[in-house]
Amino acid sequence: MEVNTSFFIDLFIHQLELWWVVIPSIFLGLIVGAIPGFSAANTIIVLLPFTFLMDVEVGLVFMIALYCSSRLGAGIPAILVNIPGTAGAAATPLDGYPMAKQGLGQRALSISFVSSIIGGLLTTAIALLTMPWLARVGFYMHSVEMVVVMLFGISLIASVAAKDTIKGLIAGFFGLMIGSIGADHVYATPRGTMGFLELYDGVPLIPALVGLFAISEAFMVIETGSFMSKDSVSTIQNANWSETIKGVRITLNRWWHVTWTSLIGLVIGVIPGAGAAIASFVAYQQSRTFSKTPEAYGTGHVEGLIAPEAANNGVTAGTLIPLMVLGIPGGATAAIMMVVMQYQGVPTGPRLFMERPDLGYGVFMAMFVSYLLMALTILPMSRYMSRVTLVSTIYMSPIIIAFTLVGSFVPREYLFDMYLAFGFGIIGYIARKTGYHVAAILIGVILGPLLEQYMLRALKMSDGDPLVLFSSSLGNTLWLILVLTLVLPTFLKKKRQRSKA
């Protein structure tokens, strides 16, 4: 089978013909993405028997569409009610939720959907064309380089803490300490577990996520009686389709921003184990660094919403590249896809493209088609979804508490995790009340264990020599870029002030 333009056109048409699988999967993905605790991976596991019964191609299309739309779905509650559905959407509420609070929920959803869809389409197209080269990124990214990538994400704490550096750093490093709870990565020595066996594997992410963001927010909004001010309520009541179109136009005007932030997602997605959370934090941090208005970030800034959404959808194509090209799954969902492919007798890795190029390239084409169909099906829903913010907190707060507590139970099915989420909710509530940034705590909790894991691996290989962190040329280049991104905003700010003067 020759791989040329007509092959790709045929493949595209063939995948479009599978719309009857794609569209229901999109809606299922939206639901599981929006519910904290559920993810594409555990939904596919639940539905695994059905995928075994399907034709391998249909099964893969079903999984791909569900995977892509769950990424997009996770941003919806993050924007509307400050509940990131997954860790990958943890950076979305930083600017999405303030927009919703201003009565711009519909526009924010539209921006989020368009940047996710464009980011997804673009990275899928790039993945289709550059798969063999992109797959090699994983080979060059060792533990030393990954330490620097993690630091890119963690440096976001400094950005978040810009308004009050000391309080921001306390919150961020408190999060990093909480993230260090659990058995150490080499000898499995329990650390800071307070005697709870449930914490030996570390602090689970979903309880931390829903506790710090959703539960604390549910406690906070009771004071006001509404998610929004009276002016914002009238803004959203008077909103019509033009708000959605405005969101589309705003995003399209920032096409370059969508492009480069989604590419960050694609490259990070290729690295096994990295994931959407890192990608969205790194993209947000980089977006803020190179912005002309960094001070607007965190107040409902459009680019602060575009960056994490484009990046976490860029990750979807990235995570599938190592599976398809090398036979190494880059994440949980990719690993489940590998199981399905193996069950159906389909090879993964280089043999896939030699024996079944229609399937190898078809997976990415299915992703492309899924994003296209998402534009047609989900975008019009933004107007109705945004109405959620009009529901009184009398009803919303109890619903948020009950369903997010259940969501924190789902991944491990421990009642302990519900108590943990509640505990994080109280910490988040105190933090908000006393002027500490919950996002800084969360960044520490999410990225802290990953940083430790990569750092220990690097140090073990060098018998504890810390200079190993500066031993690779790629790593040193990344260090240089990291230092530049930390120094550059101050330099640019001073330069701007001087030119204004």
Place this chain on the structure above:
Amino acid sequence: MSDLNTNVDAGQPDQPKKNVAGEFIIPVLSVIFTLYYVLTIVDSPWTAQVNAFLVGSVLLFVAIIFFIRKTLALLRHEVQFHIEFSAFSQAIKTPQTAFIVVSLLYLVFVDILGFTLTTIIFFWVSMTMLDNGKRPVMKAVISIIMALIGYVVFIAMFETRLPKGIIEHLISGNV
């Protein structure tokens, strides 16, 4: 910096000084946790210690700077530090505190009464309480509908092993 900036207003006679007592909760909590964490790894191999010592030492350093800055601001009478016990008794009567307590009770009872029944009771109690007892029947209907949606999504569709009670057993016919 922002807390010091607010002190410009605090210096004016008609403006009450900012009470910073609450701002100490997170730093004190983080210092206590860091010290506890260090105690748990004293005899551990270096691989278990390295991260905690790096992160913990920075956290302690930043917390000390915070305490020094706040102490200096207190000495300059720019801010005030006092724990109002009367405020505690007032806070206990607020809907937030009541809602937090009801939420905690939800966690306790979900294991005893099962997910659906506890959720119905939790929704009804908290919604009625937050609305000052208005329209209890309508809230009961909303509570039942929402809890049943939760049952369908979490238990029936995704087979989550949430604690089962009388309603779950009734539905599955295992009474």
